[in-house]
Amino acid sequence: MSERWLLRGATVVTCDDELGDLPSADVLIEGGKIAAIGPGLSVSDARVLELEGKLVMPGLVDTHRHTWQTPLRALGADWTVMDYLAAVRVKLSPLFRPEDILVANHAGALEALDAGITTLVDYSHCIYSPDHADAAIDGLEAAGGRALFAYGYAAGPTPSPDLPDHRARIRDAERLRRSRLASDDRLVRMGVALTEMQVPWEVSVDEIRSARALGVPITLHCSAWPVNKSEVQLMAAEGLLGADMLYVHCTFSSEDDLRAIRDSGGSISATPETELQMGMGFPVVGRALCAGVRWSLGCDVVSSNGGDMFTAMRLAMQAERGAENARVGLPSSLPLKAARMLRATTTDAAEAIGLGRVVGSLRPGKDADLVVLSADALNLTPLNRPREAVVMQAHAGNVETVIVRGVPVKLGGVLVGQDLALLRRRLVASRDALVERAGGVASLLGEVHRLEESWDMGGGKSATGDAGASA
Template sequence: MPNEILIRNVYPADPDLAPQTRPRPTDILVRDGRIAAVEDGIQAPDAEVIEGDRAIAVAGMVDSHRHVWQTAIRGVAADWSLADYVREIRVGYATAYTPEHIYLANLAGALEALDTGVTTLCDFSHLMNSPAHAEAAIQGLTDAGIRGVFCYGFYDVPARERAFASHDDRLRHAEEVAQSFRATAGPLLDFGVALTEFGLVGPDVTDRELAFARRHDALITLHVGTFGSPHGIADLDRRGRLGPDMLHVHANMCGDDELERLVASGGGLSITPETEMQMGMGWPVTNRLIEAGGLPSFGVDIASNIGGDMLTQMRLALQTARAIDNQKVLDQGIVPDRIGLTVRDALRFGTEGGARAMRMGGEIGTLRKGARADIALFATGGLNMMPMGDPVAMLLLESRPGDAVTVLVDGRVVKRDGRMVGVDLAGLREKLDRAFGEIADRVAESRDTAAGSSNAYARVVKRATGTD
């Protein structure tokens, strides 16, 4: 007998549906982890029933760029520039984590994502300080029950105690992780690679990381278009290294021609509007990527500074892109007659865009029949949701992250009636509070300011800020 769940009486927020001023609720049938039907009056007498109570049903949102390990140090980057971040996180806090710290951070960070309706994330995990750190990071994501890609970072964190004496050692360990990944990680996780930034290593090192990733058909994610690698896309293209297996991040300093090359290569781009605007990376490139023919995706980026919901990022990206477009008209001495980008565009970018960027297009990020049943229900009973209008507009611009009341991943309920299933929040809070204190106490004594990687970071920052 198939495993069925019937979600009754919900408003689907689907970017392919026309705006509905007065929407009508419908039903969703989930069978064996996939969406079997979205229609009125579904009859499924043997199914588990979830009463939607006129909630908004949306495909689980997809975060295409997050450093989940930074969940354990929330708030430290609130007033930092990107240069501050490099100095304080990359060569500071990153050196102080134990395996237990990264386990707790990844567990809590992934649970937070699920709690807000984010069912898939790309974890750019550049805290592989030791084999135990990698194992703990993977286990944290696995135990949370989130879908995603764990991207093994080759960054050489300048800690005093070094588990890897050379880049060759890191490559050998990454090979071990890749070989054993399916046996150790949960079934919802895939293995990926996070490249070392080009400003920190030479092209020969990058080529070895790329070769390793492509040998394993791994998703490759990398920071580009920031001060460490302002024209990273052009550099890769010049050397024939661009490909559809790449998920680029930021690209603020990249030229329009680079974005066109990225699109032509078939690769994806993750835009993280909140960190990009705060930290001095430049305007988000949403408009420019669309003009180049690309489909944007969005990411939360650093959990040390940003809350874990994707609604905030979609709103910021949408309204910033609208402001950029509107200003072009205002500069002509007239006012805009129409708005270009719509709430449906933003929802598509935050769901289907992320799915395609992570090579999961068609499987997730949609409520279409046959897709994996990653679904979030957002309650509409609050004052902020009265009266009920178009579901997409209400979700994107009126709802709150806390309105996510029920969340399914692969057809399994992970949040029900406003509560995470099987999660000891009080116990997790106590452990995280203790971990934060331990990390803060260890920073000064754990970092190695004389390490080669520490000096490489310093050179990049000085060059970018004009202080060299």
């Protein structure tokens, strides 16, 4: 049960167009919602956090994360996308047991909360049985944050006896939608993550139509390399585009694709760290901005890179600025502004998954998902331009307090109600067991050459289908 809280005397970055930034204001939280925002609120019976010198902002929203990969942290620090596919999607993924998924999602979602991410899209494409799916949800719920659990329809490299075919996976998603994920008011909601479209096209159509019948957001890896046929154009031809779709990567999407996504009300998630590292093209941020399509950011995989949005924001912005500056020479201005980047990871990201009226900005009536930053730390002092400082200088270590729907999940730097020592032991044990079953770290890249021969890389390498998988 959420209490009544008064957050007093902070710089409040609302990310709301009308309210703007407030230099010294209070935030009152009642029944899980923001009840009031303003200077000197008169409240007598609330728990008070004195926040002079601190900064309050909306919780960040990560729109693309494979949370199940948490035990694989940094194994892929030097991997290309083919290395990643061979090691993670082909070799390691089938070795995950439900208990591995549970601890991975619990620890990964907590890592996100600890860094100020109050909502994440869990692109859960390591589901080999109904128990795997339930364990993924259990892990997200144990962390206490808000999440879109996107049921991954992608099959593993070999058929699973518990979910032997495409239809069985769709039936399992229907089971969850009928039972524990029936409500869209819970912190963990249901979504669907499509199989990459190298499957027969009829299967992709069936997946999309099934997801629509469930009434849930849909996300998909899209044009992460120069595919032979654009997923967006394939879907447009069938009338399947929609505002419920979140397209991930789009690094090789054409301008026509971007306009089609925009006109259908869909959104894009760019994942700058994985895209820049693995060879998945250049982040689409600048082109999406020009096309007027809604875009946001994701951390994607901690098996390779970092899991916090401060890094993702800064990397996406400076990469885009660097590319544009290299193109034009001495620039007269910078088209992508820091405040625009913060909008992408808060209000726009919430809109992308249908939560724009619920979270993403601080405004009376919205759910109280917010973060307190130590703006009195040296790296944020003096706080001259609050929104810009969040993007340009803040880091996860500045996240002191995190509140989700009025309930503190991190308070004064400490995650609330979590046995972290036990969680760490379980995570390490899971990692050990996974690596042992894989035959050791040295064996992880054994399938790379076979993959390079069989997977469609469009204009890149081989071409046996319509599109390929991405991170």
